[in-house]
Amino acid sequence: MELLSEHSQAQAQAQAGKHLLSIDARIKILASMLLLLMITSYRGFAFPLFVSVLSVLLCRKMKVSFRTFLLRFSEPLFIVSVLVLLKLFLSGRDVLFSFDLFGLSVTGHRDGLLEGLEMACRIVGAVSVVAVLGFSTPFAELMAGLSWLRVPRGFIEILMLAYRYIFVLFEEAMVIYQAQRNRLGYSSMRRGLASFGTLTGALVLKAFEQSQNTTVSMVQRGYDGAMPLLKHKPFKRSEAFASVLFIVVMGCLWSL
């Protein structure tokens, strides 16, 4: 959750900077999807690393703090390190080094390490692309963009409702959690399990109640089962031309 609030702050800063933010969300979504396709189908190091550097520069330009950036990469980087170690020690044939550990022979493989590093570059590149998309696009515009891409309306509505109420329910969960801690609800493993179960149940109950209240207020505002979405203006020629040029250049780099 800390990541989500950091994300909101970073997005607010990006809004203040107005760099990538003014570009049509549909263009950003399409460009990101194409870049992801290129990265996941690429075999090698250069292209994903180039995309990562480009993304870091764009995030710096949007004034995304280093802390937010590190938080965003913390889980993928942990996974990367585990994968590289797994590939180094558990796959490959070309021996790079070998040593004894408590009587067990441990061998690292050069080809395994290369495979692991290639995968690591792919992960870092792909995460950076999605990070730029997330930081530079407000949620409502992202939803309108998905709607333009023919993502079913029901899905987008559930997504909008969920995103809207995450923060409300999270505050509720924190209040319950603090109250439980103050009453030593997590003082032992057994009590902790019981408290966590109660917290989850209380959260689901709150979600039920909140959904009833939400429905009443939505109906009062004319809700008939469909929620309104942002409407897009026509594509700007200059933006469309620049994005096509950008993708062509990236495509050329990918094919090198």
Added chain:
Amino acid sequence: MHIAEGILPLGWAALWSAVALPFVAFGLYRLRQRSAGDLSFKPLVGLMAAAIFIISCMPVPVPTAGTCSHPAGTAISGILVGPVISALVAAVALLIQALFMAHGGLSTWGANIVSMGVVGSFAGYMTYKGLRALRMNLTLSAFMAGVVADWATYCMTSVQLASGVRGKSPFLSLFGKILVAFVPTQLPLGILEGAMTAGMVGLLYKKRPDLLVKMRVLKPEEVAL
């Protein structure tokens, strides 16, 4: 248990997306069916997705590994809204996590939906229903549903990772190694998820049994008893 952005090569990412798509589409169909007669159902599913998102973000200490992990919450949604809509709920929660938290990703969205939303939800739901049919206690059935959903999710994630990252290594040997690597965190986490699911169902039964009837988790006569 999320498969991070970019781990899977294009072919595998596309395959898992193709597997996930019909389940999400069917979930949408069921959502439309149920919300046609009840305007409050769509907000309820949206709020459930938000609750599942928060539950899946709660750090739970894993004593054997000395780290924190997090529950998936799919057993809860599987029991409450059924496995098909639960797959949709998981898809929504996973998309928000991928876009704003880098947990999972867009290219691995399909794979994560299959392991958590589809396998987790169906395993949890079927365990719950099976045990209830055998007249097992409500909270114990919910506990087992949580355990089985978590462990089934982690087995599926191991299959997906092993097939996606194996390169030239044999599949079965890598699958076994990944499965063993997950054991220190996932075995206790499964039990934690079970306890959490049991606590949630138990609390709902005590405080609002009418909601369990509305969500078709219990029959009216079971509450009356």
